[in-house]
Amino acid sequence: MKLRKTLTIMVAMLLVASLSAFAGEAKKEAPVKLKNQTNCPVMGGVIDSSIYTDIQGQRVYHCCPMCSAKLKKDPDKFFKKAAADGVLFENIQTNCPVSGEKLEDKSVYVDYEGRRIAFCCKKCRGTFNQDPQKYLSKMNPTDEKKDGHDMKKMDHDMKNMGHDGHNH
Numbered sequence: 313m314k315l316r317k318t319l320t321i322m323v324a325m326l327l328v329a330s331l332s333a334f335a336g337e338a339k340k341e342a343p344v345k346l347k348n349q350t351n352c353p354v355m356g357g358v359i360d361s362s363i364y365t366d367i368q369g370q371r372v373y374h375c376c377p378m379c380s381a382k383l384k385k386d387p388d389k390f391f392k393k394a395a396a397d398g399v400l401f402e403n404i405q406t407n408c409p410v411s412g413e414k415l416e417d418k419s420v421y422v423d424y425e426g427r428r429i430a431f432c433c434k435k436c437r438g439t440f441n442q443d444p445q446k447y448l449s450k451m452n453p454t455d456e457k458k459d460g461h462d463m464k465k466m467d468h469d470m471k472n473m474g475h476d477g478h479n480h
Contacts, residue, residue, distance in 0.1 A: 346399070346400040346423070348400060349372070352375035353393065354374065354375075354383055354390065359373035365380045365383050365384065366404055367383065368391075368452060369409065369430075370391075370404065370427050372401050388425065391425050393426070395425050401426070401427065403421075405418070405429070405430050409431070409440060409448070409451050411433075420433060422437055422440065422441065424440075
């Protein structure tokens with residue numbers, strides 16, 4: 313009787329352990345296959361390669377100049393959606409966001425919420441992973457030309473054409 317009880321308990325434990333292992337396997341999702349950007353993350357239109365925003369080390373193409381302001385207002389929203397859709401933006405980094413060193417190659421990187429971030433070494437990648445937000449802001453361009461278009465000229469041209477806003 314005691315042997316039967318012991319065997320029953322052992323079988324039950326093995327069953328629970330195997331179900332737990334199987335449940336862990338079932339929860340794993342296949343990685344999203346990354347694809348190059350073809351649509352504007354803001355309005356969804358086909359991109360125009362002459363209209364873009366350089367932000368957080370990424371070049372994000374738009375369907376029109378007006379989408380840039382919306383991207384800049386809440387970049388995380390658009391980067392996260394792109395990540396969920398498997399979109400990979402063009403990486404334009406020239407320096408490691410952690411050390412500031414010039415990037416010789418971009419073989420050490422991490423895909424973080426829609427951004428591919430390159431590093432000079434694995435140690436910097438680990439440091440970034442501890443506090444990504446701290447380093448993302450350091451990746452914005454510091455020069456005056458942050459967008460692939462002249463917004464002042466565009467505003468001027470639209471006013472002269474009788475347009476004072478942009479509706480999608």
